Amino acid sequence: MNYFTEAIAWILDPANAEGSGGVWARSAEHLWYTLLAVLLASVIAIPLGYLVGHTGRGRGLVVASTGAARALPTLGVVTLVGLILGIGLVAPLVALVLLAVPSVLAGAYAGIEAIDPRTIDAARAMGMSDWQLLTRVEIPLGLPLLLGGVRSATLQVVATATLAAYVGAGGLGRFLFLGLKTQDYPQMLASALLVVLIALILEALFEIAERVTARRLHVV
């Protein structure tokens, strides 16, 4: 058997499935870390992105600083924050949020920037206040691109969340680091395959969500 079939066999082995350290539980943990990181990143990045998109100001600053954030090596951030705050979930979460913020932010302001300026102009000329313009026109019409931003953030995070196990937290990274230490390469490959599977499922869900949103908004 080659590594690939061994890895599949490892995933399907009932002995590896159950329990708090099993495939199911680790996958759930992995998904949870991903959702938590993307959610926290959204709480930070969406209002900021809307502010930039609505006012048209601060774009240069935001692009520069998020570009810099993208350049940070995630493993380095995990190690650094881990050294300061200790092992556990906080350090990888900080790193994952930093990773997710730029994409979500870009989606939020690009969504507003992409709206036909004549639509915005007409909305203002009818007497919409800034808040009404934002909530009734810019946010709904910007949704498809925002979803795109959240989608790419999610995919980056789901792949990188394996690093949580590096500082003692759970997730599918556990199998990866365990396999590395014990030279159990099928187990490492199994971990990677599971991450790919979750990524593909999330990708499909986002694809559906984007299509439904665009169709409902008549902005295709």
Add this chain to the structure above:
Amino acid sequence: MIRFDNVSKSYPDGTEAVRDFSLQAPSGQTTVLVGSSGCGKTTLLRMVNRMVDPTSGSVWIDDDNVADIAPVPLRRRIGYVMQNAGLLPHRKVIDNIATVPLLNGTPKAEAHRRALELMELVGLETSMANRYPDQLSGGQQQRVGVARGLAADPNILLMDEPFGAVDPLVRADLQTELLRIQRELHKTIVFVTHDIAEALALGDQIVILAKGARVAQAGSPQQVVAEPADEFVADFLGLGRGGLDLHLRETPGGTLVVDGHGRPAGRLADPPRAES
């Protein structure tokens, strides 16, 4: 009545869109600002609802200086119709029309009932109420735009090349409808166009603008055609270039009206009877 008092608009980069412009647009009448692109006509229009604030001078609606009215409430009492309609793509036709009444706090049922009435007024089937703008033709979208402009029952209607993006047949249709609506409602309309034929068709008062919104001539359609103030006006109207210099020509099929180049402009509907 709308009154422009010595308004100017210049931009930080030094361009001067409007220089010392004064005009009165009488209540219940249609004033058409006509000129080539870049002459400042749209800037003037947008000064009325404070989409643009003049650098100097003032704009008055009856006895109120618009600079003293906050932009949002001001805009809600002025109808605005723009080229390409500017409809909200994610809202149904009926909600697009009801936008301003809903912003003003009119109950939804009442706003929708009013929107349906307006659809009939502008010649739209009420069965289209639940469609979205992308499911309408350009002409239908423009009708929705007019209905939306009228929805809050404003005294003033600002129209910025509203029929510029539709084909000539539909445009003629929309112009006829606008004349009919105006006979019914008597709004104070300020209408911007670069099309002199449209200006002559719709305006009670025609204001021909040169660069920097200089008034080349203001008067009734008859006045500007019969007595163009200068070369510029005559040229803009197409006088002397054959455009509006019409002649009669007898043909076997009847009396034709032809332009200065001998091209048919129409036929004489009511030919003078030959003396016997």
